[in-house]
Amino acid sequence: xxxxxxxxxxxxxxxLAVPFGLRAARVGEPAPDFTGTTSDGQTIKLSDFRGKYVxxxxxxxxxxxxxxxxxxxxxxxxQKQWTARGVVWLTIISSAPxxxxxxxxEQQNEYVARMNAAPTASILDPTGTIGRLYDAKTSPQxxxxxxxxVVIYDGAIDxxxxxxxxxxxxxxxxxxxxxEEALAGKPVSVSSTKPYGCSVKYPD
Amino acid sequence: MCLRPRFLFxxxxxxxxxxxxxxxxxxxxxxxxxxxxxxxxxxISPGQQTTLALRFQLEEGWHIYxxxxxxxxxxxxxxxxxxxxLTVGEIQWPVPQRIQTAANIVDYGYHGTVLLLVPLRAAPxxxxxxxxxxxxxxxxxxxxxxxxxGKAQVSLALPVRxxxxxxxQSLRGEFERARQAMxxxxxxNWRLRATQSRETVVLYGETDEPISxxxxxxxxxxxxxxxxxxxxxxAGNRSPGFRLVLRKSARSRAPLERLRGVLAxxxxxxxxxxxxxxxxxxx
Numbered sequence: 001x002x003x004x005x006x007x008x009x010x011x012x013x014x015x016l017a018v019p020f021g022l023r024a025a026r027v028g029e030p031a032p033d034f035t036g037t038t039s040d041g042q043t044i045k046l047s048d049f050r051g052k053y054v055x056x057x058x059x060x061x062x063x064x065x066x067x068x069x070x071x072x073x074x075x076x077x078x079q080k081q082w083t084a085r086g087v088v089w090l091t092i093i094s095s096a097p098x099x100x101x102x103x104x105x106e107q108q109n110e111y112v113a114r115m116n117a118a119p120t121a122s123i124l125d126p127t128g129t130i131g132r133l134y135d136a137k138t139s140p141q142x143x144x145x146x147x148x149x150v151v152i153y154d155g156a157i158d159x160x161x162x163x164x165x166x167x168x169x170x171x172x173x174x175x176x177x178x179x180e181e182a183l184a185g186k187p188v189s190v191s192s193t194k195p196y197g198c199s200v201k202y203p204d
Numbered sequence: 205m206c207l208r209p210r211f212l213f214x215x216x217x218x219x220x221x222x223x224x225x226x227x228x229x230x231x232x233x234x235x236x237x238x239x240x241x242x243x244x245x246x247x248i249s250p251g252q253q254t255t256l257a258l259r260f261q262l263e264e265g266w267h268i269y270x271x272x273x274x275x276x277x278x279x280x281x282x283x284x285x286x287x288x289x290l291t292v293g294e295i296q297w298p299v300p301q302r303i304q305t306a307a308n309i310v311d312y313g314y315h316g317t318v319l320l321l322v323p324l325r326a327a328p329x330x331x332x333x334x335x336x337x338x339x340x341x342x343x344x345x346x347x348x349x350x351x352x353x354g355k356a357q358v359s360l361a362l363p364v365r366x367x368x369x370x371x372x373q374s375l376r377g378e379f380e381r382a383r384q385a386m387x388x389x390x391x392x393n394w395r396l397r398a399t400q401s402r403e404t405v406v407l408y409g410e411t412d413e414p415i416s417x418x419x420x421x422x423x424x425x426x427x428x429x430x431x432x433x434x435x436x437x438x439a440g441n442r443s444p445g446f447r448l449v450l451r452k453s454a455r456s457r458a459p460l461e462r463l464r465g466v467l468a469x470x471x472x473x474x475x476x477x478x479x480x481x482x483x484x485x486x487x
Binding site: 026062063064065099100132135137138154155161162163164192193194196197198199200201202 | 275276277278305307308309311343345349350425426455456
């Protein structure tokens, strides 16, 4: 009995360790597939978008770094610019219930309308499962997946790691840079950067 | 345009009453705390150096960040306003704390009261005067579970006088403690080296005494995975030493040339180290 318990504990530890280290998304490797529930009540799978570029945007509407990009209209501009060119844009909210940034489906729909945001969909991830699968550490954190399902960018939204909206002008936007390059058939020049922002508010 | 004398008078009174408070306050509020600008000496001497301190006092549970914030957050940024002839050096950062906010997120920062020391140098030809005003605009990100941004303006006026500056006795203990909180040079009889594999970097130390446990704070971002377990092994008492296995950052594929940062020991001591890392496959 004792031995079985020990094995169970070991198996549990391994299962817990996997999402945090070994399987996390890495640039150049296949993007881990996931199923998510959108704020519109749809169930979507990442692999449904095979054949298209997909942007993942980690979001927390109370975080000053996120507000920098939404109150200035920068994030919405990016969403419109790239979805107009056929890119799928998924806003992912990995805040746990009771923590900053957690929203219900209605609250997120209201936010998207009020902010005039234009993601393809907002995915509610209150258990943090998708966040951990991608080892998302901050909001915002940006991931780009190519039509073959390979991660081609993971990191910061731009090269100015501050919460100050005045720093948007003149910044190099890594998402636009990577998508421009990839759509032109070129290799992505900056494919991995350190994401900046608030820590993702995972469940305790 | 003609302004009535009474109005001008009121304006002048207003300026006298409010401006010094607004512009010269040595202490200012930030969200969930305050920041003060302090000087170690009571005056500035031409050609000499003194030390300034930005003292942050934070409400319980709130923290600010080290110069490498770790996985999230941002260090305080300071914009100095200095009269000609005065220059400041780099901020000296005390040993940080490890702040884990989730299983995969580790930040580095400070709780409670923390002093960031900054050297202030005076040019030899600085002319004596009753007051030289040193100002600092401090931009800070302060977090508990949530993060807030704050901006504070603090100022300090010090006379410029020839001769040796006098220490401000009331702050002496505080500056002393602040210096003790800084990482110290590695003891000269220690031997350190580091090797690496694709995934890990290993720091080996031969020390003068047994050390039960230590923790490495990376000075630069993207040296190591902040949230990964740091595997510490102590060598025997006969030849004391340690081996510390760190996981390299998954984001930097290039081999590490050196390991830079602070090694904080369980016994409370902390050392600044900079160790060249041997190329992969070499010991």
